[in-house]
Amino acid sequence: MQIKDLPYHDPGEPDVRSGGRFLLWLGRNQLGGQVRAMGWGLLHQLGVAGLPLGVGIAVQSVVDRSGKGLALGAGLLVLMGVALALGDTMLHRVAVTNWITAAARVQQLLARRTAELGAALTRRVAAGEVVAVSTGDVEKIGWFVEALSRFAAAVLALVVVCVGLVVYQPALGVVVAVGVPALALAVLPLLPRATARADVQREKAGRATELASDTVAGLRVLRGIGGEELFLGRYREASQEVRKAAVRSARMWALIAAVQVLLPGLLLVAVVWYGAGLARQGTVTVGELVTVYSAVTLLMYPLRHFEEIAMAYSFSKPSAKRAARVLALRRTAPGDGQEAAQSPTGDLYDPVTGLLAPSGVFTAVVCGDPDLAGRLAERLGGHPAGAQDGAEKLASVRLGGVALDELPLIAARSSVLVQDKDPVLLSGTLRELLDVPASGKVSAAEALDAAQCTDVLAALAQASATGDGDPMETRITERGRSLSGGQRQRLALARSLVTDHEVLVLDEPTSAVDSHTEARVAAGVSRLRSGRTTVVLASSPLLLDQAERVVFVHDGTVAAVGDHRELLRTEPRYRAVVTRETDDEAAPDARIHELSARETTVREEIEESA
Template sequence: MTAGTAEAEQEPVGIPERLRDPGSEPGGGVGPGPEPTERGVLRWAYARQRRWIVGAAVFTAIHQMCEAAVPVMIGAVVDHAVRRGGPADLALWIGLLAALFLVLTVAMRLGGRCNRHGSQGAAHDLRMVAVARVLDPRGFADPTADSGALLSTATADTLRIGLGNRSWVLGAGAVAALAFGAVALLLTSVPLGLLVLVGLVPLLWATKLLAKPLSARGAAEQAQVARATGTAADLMRGLRVLKGLGAEPAGLRRYRRASRAALAATVRAARWDAGYEGVTLLLNGLFLAVVTLVGARFAVEGTISVGEFVASVGLAQFLVGPSSRFGGAMSLRARARGSAKRLAALLAAPYAVTGGERALTPPVAGELTLDGLSHGPLKDVCLRVPAGTTLGIAATEPAEATALLDVLALRIPPESGRVELDGVPLAELRLDDARTALVVADHDGDLFDATVEENVASVAGAAPPGRVAAALAAADADQVIEALPHGTDSTIGERGRSLSGGQRQRVALARALAADPPVLVLHEPTTAVDAATEAKVADGLRTMREGRTTVLVTTSPILLRTCDRVVLLHDGEVRAEGTHSELTRDDSSYRTAVMA
């Protein structure tokens, strides 16, 4: 933190103690989430921040009334001090003006902060709820969810719903200012007050009517601009591919098309904007002219004083602001509703698996049984992996391997048949217990932005010291660390991007080994490493998994050679079974599968 922010922290005018954060940070979660409907989400966002929102509304109302009082006060100073008073009167009235400004500024500061609390606090809570749903162990029944859309719901939509909380504050402020202005005007002159108040209605109506097509055009324009921006980012991400082929001119032409379409849309929207501004200017000016005309007539006739006339003209101008803020509040609300609908849809998305109730009692021996398993391309697969052994599964079709892994990883319940762990159906176990005992590691396991060791240690729990190091060595990932610019302290970038594919794969394998589960299922753990390293890793794997159950879903002969037993999956069925050398000798389809 800089000196500047530290100073801001020592802010003397504090938030009243009772308004301090109402405990929105319990551990990682945020307590029970909202009901997954549009209304439920909005209500939850409001209810959790009620104290801040009410505080903000009250202070903002006070602030707005003070703002409205400024022209009234000017009129009063003119009448009582400037026109017919002595220096003492002038000093008194300027002092009163100072008091007004003091209240105004304090209310503004408190209101502004409560307001931000109300929106940011809600955005934070909703963000946590959204991310918790996305990462829920039970998963999504519909696996096609797009990560970009999820990201935008978790960040942009939650923020918009949070901002929706401000609509109450904005509305309260506008009502207060309008009420105050109306009373002040009516006290000055009933007919003039009525004229202003009645005149505001068609003025606002006309403005709102004009604004409607505007917002539709604004959205279309935003979409075009976003498309151009997306194209630019996409081309840059794929720039190495483009340059490898010399396809930059084609890429540039594609961007230019998107950019020109965005330009045309923005220019059209800007034209509408300018038209709208012009018409608003005109309407407000005409309104002012009418109020001036009528007010001047009363003043000439002596019905109201000069000061009152001045104040009335000032108020008429001031009131246009709060009235139009109603429109602002409504559009905040509308946007929050759209976002709440998307968030509710995310929260209501059905789970892929639910998990059972049974707890797993340690120690887990690690016997894995597949009983009549049918799923996708798999047809009635029966397999038994005795505890402590290593089974290789070679699938002739990648889809068979994927289907098997999806079921074992509990990403989806099998269409029929079951998986048992030590004789207990996997589906009856609590999800957390099942995944503690049986870990499925993908060949493209995702890494996270941290050091290599942190990535590996993140799954090791309270592992005995040395296991992480042993896992790193077994997967040849200690070499990866040595090659990094800052060694063990190097972070590996978003999703491990600063590593090569082979390095990422070795680190991911080390992580799976460090988790040291009773049953470990590895999918093609060495596709991105060279043959010499692969042989080394195969040995390390064998040593690390000594006495533990391991399933290797792979077609790599180097890995299959180290397995106690190998099965061949072909046409969705277990076709052959034996050791690697037996199968290579006896089974031609196995030879084709692993020798190619």
């Protein structure tokens, strides 16, 4: 896989049973790139390791006054220099490709899972953790995948050099062959403590990131209540904890680096001391001593890869574990295909609450519990119910008799669109915001008009940077923070209306607008969605009065069905929710209603008997 071929047509189905298995799965999917990187890395390492041989031959040739030997040594140095340069260049290219393609694969998998889960993602995983996984964790995972092939090349190079030194000069080669494995394994006792400190650092950094993300998201509210300094102080404390943890972790890694320098230095001293004695005895030549000395000196370079792979693994394993935890989340049962399928049509039915939204009807749903309304909206989008909502088998919402959570994701999303109570506006122009997959039957102008976005368009036209005052070309900042809450809400509603889905579920779509605007928005939605199935979860009388059918959900089940005015007369609990009456205020009215209903029943019975 080359960078120019990204993104992947299909990033595959990851093994998310553990962080280690996820890393192994990534490595298997890049086997070709790993082998190429290892080959170029081996060429580079052997080029480095071959330099001492050329230097040794050249030095011995000077001692022996041999021009032929000097030419041979010089030629060998040139050859090793070419191998070193070529191997280093190609290794860097292939290794970076491995890093980027591995990171891209993880990012695609995360994007796929985020799109599949939708609003349910942040209900199952903290927003800060999602941010940490999709940024820093992806980098660390890519680093390990890239470092693995270079480490393998370093190990092979060490084996080749040690075997070569034993063959070239057994007396000194044996010392090196025994000492190098000891050097490579010397840092193992320090790794558990270094890994533990690195884990603490990442945990604290994750909490700080989550705090920062939540603070930025709620900045407008914090300013409204004067809470900026309080949260700023909390973030300072969290940031200082991260700094202290990073320093403690860096000290341990510095100790490991020092060991990696100290021990090879001691081995070098031992080789020189022992080799000098052998040279005085005439057992080894000066050129052989120089060769072994130079080889031991350059062996410090491949030994560095042991420290790097230990650090990369200790940092990437928790990152892979977090990524695997996010990727393990499912909207549907594992193994569901993503193939296109014919989208079902018909009535929308929720067996948990008994809610029925007839096809082509504007249905309003009133819930006394806002949390229940949010879970119901999520379930109507095809997400299975949790334990708090009932048995899993009964939780499957059905559209035209077909269970939504058994459909491929593409078919479910093309059938039902859910807009939650806190929709997100991405940065870009208004034209880009409304450029979403749609049927083409509803224009952007019609959607904006139905959502009553006249004042929003005027504000965007005034802020237009192009000078022509075209609001469609005005950029909207990230999450629409340059707009008021009501303006953001209406633009999100317009975006949902443009799609013209067969079924549209809106959770409190007018909670941030004034009553006059709300009445016009309700009328506009009713007019534009005529003949389409629309479900609105709300408790506003202005919106409920526009609905063709109102369903009252009490204690998790449907308690009454009718139109708004009828339910106000006949259902005290509904009236209490919609009019915000207290129990004391509602009790006399309920008693009066009960007596009136009983009187009406008796009168009807007398008329029938007559």
